[in-house]
Amino acid sequence: MRINLLGENNNKANALTVFVVTALFCFIGGHLRMPQELSLFWPVNALLAGMIVRFPFLHRSGIYLISYLAMVLNDLVFSGWASQSFTINFANIIFIFIVASLLIKHSMPVVGLRRPGKALQIFPACLLGSLLSATWGTLAEGATIGENFLPVWSDWVSEQFSTGVLLLPFLLTLPARFSLHLSSYRLKKLLPAVAVMVSIIAAALIDGAGSLTFPLPALIWCAIVYPITVTSLITLITGVTEIVLVVNGVMNIQGNDELLAMSYLVSARLGIATVAISPLIVAVSMDAILQLNKQLALRANYDFLTRLLSRSGMYEQLRQMDDSAPGNLHSAGVMLVDIDYFKAINDSFGHDSGDAVLEEIASRMRSVIGDQGMLCRFGGEEFVVVFFNHERAALFQIAEQIRHAIIMRKFLLQGNTVGITVSIGIASKTRPETNRVETVNALISAADKRLYHSKRNGRNQTSPLVETESEQPL
Numbered sequence: 001m002r003i004n005l006l007g008e009n010n011n012k013a014n015a016l017t018v019f020v021v022t023a024l025f026c027f028i029g030g031h032l033r034m035p036q037e038l039s040l041f042w043p044v045n046a047l048l049a050g051m052i053v054r055f056p057f058l059h060r061s062g063i064y065l066i067s068y069l070a071m072v073l074n075d076l077v078f079s080g081w082a083s084q085s086f087t088i089n090f091a092n093i094i095f096i097f098i099v100a101s102l103l104i105k106h107s108m109p110v111v112g113l114r115r116p117g118k119a120l121q122i123f124p125a126c127l128l129g130s131l132l133s134a135t136w137g138t139l140a141e142g143a144t145i146g147e148n149f150l151p152v153w154s155d156w157v158s159e160q161f162s163t164g165v166l167l168l169p170f171l172l173t174l175p176a177r178f179s180l181h182l183s184s185y186r187l188k189k190l191l192p193a194v195a196v197m198v199s200i201i202a203a204a205l206i207d208g209a210g211s212l213t214f215p216l217p218a219l220i221w222c223a224i225v226y227p228i229t230v231t232s233l234i235t236l237i238t239g240v241t242e243i244v245l246v247v248n249g250v251m252n253i254q255g256n257d258e259l260l261a262m263s264y265l266v267s268a269r270l271g272i273a274t275v276a277i278s279p280l281i282v283a284v285s286m287d288a289i290l291q292l293n294k295q296l297a298l299r300a301n302y303d304f305l306t307r308l309l310s311r312s313g314m315y316e317q318l319r320q321m322d323d324s325a326p327g328n329l330h331s332a333g334v335m336l337v338d339i340d341y342f343k344a345i346n347d348s349f350g351h352d353s354g355d356a357v358l359e360e361i362a363s364r365m366r367s368v369i370g371d372q373g374m375l376c377r378f379g380g381e382e383f384v385v386v387f388f389n390h391e392r393a394a395l396f397q398i399a400e401q402i403r404h405a406i407i408m409r410k411f412l413l414q415g416n417t418v419g420i421t422v423s424i425g426i427a428s429k430t431r432p433e434t435n436r437v438e439t440v441n442a443l444i445s446a447a448d449k450r451l452y453h454s455k456r457n458g459r460n461q462t463s464p465l466v467e468t469e470s471e472q473p474l
């Protein structure tokens, strides 16, 4: 049996769940309270804000009212606060409302934040939420400006802000169905998490002003290696651990530690070093990602074997030319070059030899064509050369130069000297009316017919579009 704790049209279940969650976490938060001070952690605000962002149908005044009543009730029963609980708890609602409104407004997906860019919006949302909530909370506590306002206010801000920033990324990136495949986490993959633990231990031993930042590089390492949810969880645990260690005096940020007495400067220097190395790690990772992007783009637009333009790369360039200089065409020509009996080369000398032939033919074609035309490996053993504003006779001449460049020097395949030939079909059109992409498409079909003509007539020859059919292809 499946019980739905929350549902878009299930107002009773929603109200009950929000009430129980608020009361439970207020109770927990209350028991983390330090004497005379605010809570060590006050998770309920971030928790409710996270729930509302993930289930935006909870973003309703009724739900905020129920949450507020649960907070007040908890304080009346457990804290012994009377009228103050009505005013102070309004500060919590301010935080929840502001954070939820801002994050929902930025249209985060209901199933969680998958993109880190979205996760970064948590920071300003929590900052604004904690500033406004702290202002109300401090006044509600009876602090007066000019006297004790600033210390109380800064306590509120830091408590709300740190809990929000630590908890929300985890809550909002948690997948709807959570299944962690432990087997896929090999030992090597645990290293970043181990590094975080070691850095926390080092921070607790060394102490001093810099110690809080020690886990930073290890946390960035986690961010590079682990999914965003796991990183958020490790960050949450690290933050909570550090606060607990500081509160209990295990991590002494003033630096006067008896266990391992070190100069405060040592800690500060180490802290500065960890801060300094962190942006560098991010920069190196970003650089690697950019390089990878470039390689992927190149891979799509260029043929890996011959390093010529691929079919998609050719169309991409044609599109760019159409965009930058539309309609500016005097004439267009296409040459289709196909290696003769290439299957026999593969069969006789192996696929590697076939690849070597493709590379060599591409290189010879490149040296004949230079920058006169756009050379592309169209697929298999077929090449396309596109020319703009070339005379028909010039195209035939270039085709014949290509054919001769291939016959002239024989190929050495596995110790055998092999003569290889190509067949060529040409089509051209003066003053085409359509754009380059459409013009080239039509010319390729026409050139293909001429190529078939070359093959049928015995191969190793060039067949241009004859004058009488010259206007047919477009």
Ligand SMILES: Nc1nc2c(ncn2[C@@H]2O[C@H](COP(=O)(O)OP(=O)(O)OP(=O)(O)O)[C@@H](O)[C@H]2O)c(=O)[nH]1
Binding pocket: 305, 338, 339, 340, 341, 342, 343, 344, 346, 350, 351, 352, 353, 354, 355, 358, 379, 380, 381, 455
């Ligand atoms: N080595 C190698 N072979 C390829 C590559 N791409 C396609 N081929 C092979 O090229 C051959 C093309 O064969 P066919 O289309 O029958 O053409 P052909 O043998 O050249 O015959 P004709 O074109 O009629 O002269 C096939 O055997 C493909 O496997 C490649 O990248 N490397």
